[in-house]
Amino acid sequence: MSTINTALGPKDTSELGFTLSHEHILLSSAGIQSIYPEFIDRDFGIAEGIRRLSEAKAEGVDTIIDLSTMDLGRDVRVIEEVSRGSGVNAIVATGTWLDIPRSFVQADPDDIARLYTREIEVGIEGTEIKAGVIKIANEPEVSPGGEVILRAAARTHQITGTPIYTHTMAKNRVGDRQVEIFEHEGVDLNRVCVGHSNDSTDMDYLTGLLDKGVWLGLDRYPGQGVLWQERTEVLHRLIEAGYGSRLMLSHDWSVAATMIPKERVEERARTNPDNYLFITRNVLPMLLELGTTQAQIDALMIDNPRRFFEGAV
Numbered sequence: 001m002s003t004i005n006t007a008l009g010p011k012d013t014s015e016l017g018f019t020l021s022h023e024h025i026l027l028s029s030a031g032i033q034s035i036y037p038e039f040i041d042r043d044f045g046i047a048e049g050i051r052r053l054s055e056a057k058a059e060g061v062d063t064i065i066d067l068s069t070m071d072l073g074r075d076v077r078v079i080e081e082v083s084r085g086s087g088v089n090a091i092v093a094t095g096t097w098l099d100i101p102r103s104f105v106q107a108d109p110d111d112i113a114r115l116y117t118r119e120i121e122v123g124i125e126g127t128e129i130k131a132g133v134i135k136i137a138n139e140p141e142v143s144p145g146g147e148v149i150l151r152a153a154a155r156t157h158q159i160t161g162t163p164i165y166t167h168t169m170a171k172n173r174v175g176d177r178q179v180e181i182f183e184h185e186g187v188d189l190n191r192v193c194v195g196h197s198n199d200s201t202d203m204d205y206l207t208g209l210l211d212k213g214v215w216l217g218l219d220r221y222p223g224q225g226v227l228w229q230e231r232t233e234v235l236h237r238l239i240e241a242g243y244g245s246r247l248m249l250s251h252d253w254s255v256a257a258t259m260i261p262k263e264r265v266e267e268r269a270r271t272n273p274d275n276y277l278f279i280t281r282n283v284l285p286m287l288l289e290l291g292t293t294q295a296q297i298d299a300l301m302i303d304n305p306r307r308f309f310e311g312a313v
Ligand SMILES: [Zn+2]
Pocket: 022, 023, 024, 067, 252
C-alpha cells in the first residue's frame, strides 16, 4: 500500500478503484484562465464536468488521471471542484505538454525539474493541491525542447519517485525515442507509461516497448484514425500475448476545450455520446465477447493503475 496525491488530498492507492489513466476536464492554454478568462467557459466546464463524471461514477468509474499541464491551461481548482461534486477521484499532473514555453527550450533540465518537484512536494499555484504524476508530450517527434522536458521529467521522477506518463505520436514510434532518453537518464522503466499507444496497431512497436519494461497507455477511445473496434482487437491480442498486466485504458476525453475548433468539439460529442463511459459501455463488452475474462478486465481497470502508482513489478 502507498499514498497518492489527488485533487482532494492524499489517498491510499487501494482506494483508487476503477481508474481511467488519461483524461481531462477543461482544456485551454497557459495564461488564458488568468489573463483572458472570457475566452473559455469555466463555469460550463465545472458544471458539465460534474454532470458527466457523476454519470461515470454511477456506472463504476472511481478515479481519473487528469493529465492537463500548465500549457494545457491546467486549473487545479476546476479539477478539485469537479472531483468533489462528482465523487470521482482526480489525480493532477505536473509536467509539460506540446506547447513548451520558449523559456524552457534552452533551460537546464535540472532547473525545470525543480519546478515540477515543487508541484509534487509543495503544491500547485499557491494551493495545497499536489501533483501525483508527471506528464510529458512529444509530437511529431522528440524536438530539442522536447528532450529538455523529457530529461526534466526523468530527474523529477528520480527526486520524488512520482511516475511519468507520456504523450506520443505512436505512428512515428515516438515511444522508442522517449525510452532511449529515459534509459540514458537511468529511469526505472516500470515507472513510465507510454501514452496514446493505441493510435498504433503495429504489434512490433507495441510489444517492443512492453519488452523494454514500460507500461502502455491505450488511452484514446474512441479516438481518430484507427477504429475503436480495431483498437480493441489489438488490446485483446496484447492480453492474449501475456501483456495484460502492463496496460492501462482511457479516453483522452474533455468536456470543454478551446484549442480545437468548435465544429470538432461538436463532432467529438456526436462520435462519443458516452463521454467518460465509452470504454465501460463499448470496449469492455467487446473484450468480453472476444473472450477476455472479467478478472483480466478488472486487472486492466483496477489493479494496473494502482500497481503503476505503487511501483509494483
Ligand atoms: Zn490528453
